Amino acid sequence: MLPVVDAANLSLDRRQAVGIVGESGSGKTMLCRALIGTLARHGAEITAGTVRFGGLDLAAASERVWRGIRGREIGYIPQSSLAGLNPVLTVETQLVESISAMGTLSRRQARDKAVELLERVRIPRAPQVLKARGHQLSGGMRQRVMIAAAIAQSPKLLIADEPTTALDVTIQREILSLITQLRHELNMALVLVSHDLAVIEDVCDDVMVMYAGASVESGPVAALSKTPRHPYTRALRVSRVDRALPGQDLDAIPGDAASVGSWPAGCRFWPRCSHADEECRRGSQPALMPIGRQLSACIHAERLVVGEQLPAVANQEDSARRRK
Ligand SMILES: Nc1ncnc2c1ncn2[C@@H]1O[C@H](COP(=O)(O)OP(=O)(O)OP(=O)(O)O)[C@@H](O)[C@H]1O
Numbered sequence: 508m509l510p511v512v513d514a515a516n517l518s519l520d521r522r523q524a525v526g527i528v529g530e531s532g533s534g535k536t537m538l539c540r541a542l543i544g545t546l547a548r549h550g551a552e553i554t555a556g557t558v559r560f561g562g563l564d565l566a567a568a569s570e571r572v573w574r575g576i577r578g579r580e581i582g583y584i585p586q587s588s589l590a591g592l593n594p595v596l597t598v599e600t601q602l603v604e605s606i607s608a609m610g611t612l613s614r615r616q617a618r619d620k621a622v623e624l625l626e627r628v629r630i631p632r633a634p635q636v637l638k639a640r641g642h643q644l645s646g647g648m649r650q651r652v653m654i655a656a657a658i659a660q661s662p663k664l665l666i667a668d669e670p671t672t673a674l675d676v677t678i679q680r681e682i683l684s685l686i687t688q689l690r691h692e693l694n695m696a697l698v699l700v701s702h703d704l705a706v707i708e709d710v711c712d713d714v715m716v717m718y719a720g721a722s723v724e725s726g727p728v729a730a731l732s733k734t735p736r737h738p739y740t741r742a743l744r745v746s747r748v749d750r751a752l753p754g755q756d757l758d759a760i761p762g763d764a765a766s767v768g769s770w771p772a773g774c775r776f777w778p779r780c781s782h783a784d785e786e787c788r789r790g791s792q793p794a795l796m797p798i799g800r801q802l803s804a805c806i807h808a809e810r811l812v813v814g815e816q817l818p819a820v821a822n823q824e825d826s827a828r829r830r831k
C-alpha cells in the first residue's frame with residue numbers, strides 16, 4: 508500500500524478553529540477522511556498513528572463506535588458536497604436522513620426540525636425550500652442545506668473540506684461567515700480545509716500547512732502570517748490570490764508538487780525551495796520542531812528571520828536541475 512499521508516500532525520481544543528492549507532494532492536481530504544472514519548470507503552486505511560477525540564482513540568475504533576461519533580459528535584461537509592445533494596429528491600427527504608439519526612421522530616416533528624435547521628443556516632422561506640428539489644436551488648443554497656445536514660445533531664466538531672471552492676466570491680464570503688456564526692452559536696470546534704491561505708486567515712485561529720502528505724508548519728494564523736517558518740508557507744503567501752494585481756499573472760509556486768509514490772528523499776519540498784542545500788536532501792521528511800509560537804519542519808527555520816524579504820522562490824529551471 509502506498510502512503511498518501513504519513514506525517515500529519517493536527518490538534519485543536521474545544522471551540523477552536525484550525526485551517527488546513529496545501530496544494531492539490533497534499534493529502535488534506537485523506538486526512539479529513541481519517542478524522543471522520545471513512546477511509547475504508549475509499550480503499551484506504553490508517554496503518555500507524557493516533558486520532559484522539561476526547562478520551563477515545565478513533566484510529567482503532569470499530570464501525571459501531573464510529574456510528575456514535577460520525578454526524579453526532581463530528582459533523583462533516585465533504586469536498587464537492589454540492590454534487591452530494593441529489594438533484595431530484597426534495598430538500599426535506601434529504602435532510603430527514605440526518606434528522607432521523609436523532610431518534611424516532613414523527614413525520615411532523617422531523618419536518619419541524621428540518622425547517623428549524625434551514626432557518627438556522629439562514630435560508631429564507633424555509634417551508635417552501637423544504638419542498639424544493641436539489642436542482643432548483645442555487646449553489647449557495649445547496650451548500651447551506653449541506654451545512655444544515657452536517658450540524659443537525661449539534662456536533663462538537665465540524666470538518667468542512669473546501670466548502671466554498673465551487674462558489675463565486677460573494678457567496679463564498681456568505682458561506683464562510685455562516686460557518687463562523689454557527690461555530691459560535693453551537694460552540695463547535697472547526698477544521699476548515701482550503702487551498703487558499705487568505706480564507707483560512709479570515710476564519711481560523713490556527714493553521715496547519717500540508718505538503719506531500721506531511722505537516723510542514725503549524726501555529727496561530729497571525730504568527731504564520733507575520734513570520735512564516737517554512738519556505739513552503741512563504742511561497743503560499745507569495746502566491747496568495749488576493750495579492751495578485753489586476754492584469755498580472757498569479758505568482759505561482761514554481762515546479763510541480765511532489766506526487767504520491769515519488770516523494771523525494773529528505774525534505775519533500777527541497778526541489779522547489781530556494782533555501783535548499785545538501786543537508787535538506789538527506790534522510791527523511793524532517794519532523795516538526797518548535798520555533799517561536801509555531802512548529803516548522805524546515806531544518807533551516809532559524810534562518811528564515813523576521814523582517815527578511817519573502818524569498819524569491821526557486822525558478823522552474825533551478826528545481827528541474829536540482830531534481831536530477
Ligand atoms: N481513494 C484513494 N486511494 C488511493 N489514493 C488516493 C485516494 N484518494 C486520493 N488519493 C491520493 O492521495 C493523495 C492525496 O489526495 P487528497 O484528495 O487527500 O488531496 P487534497 O489535498 O485533498 O487535494 P485537493 O486540494 O485536490 O482536494 C493524492 O495523491 C491522491 O491521488
Ligand SMILES: [Mg+2]
Binds near residue numbers: 537586668
Ligand atoms: Mg481535497
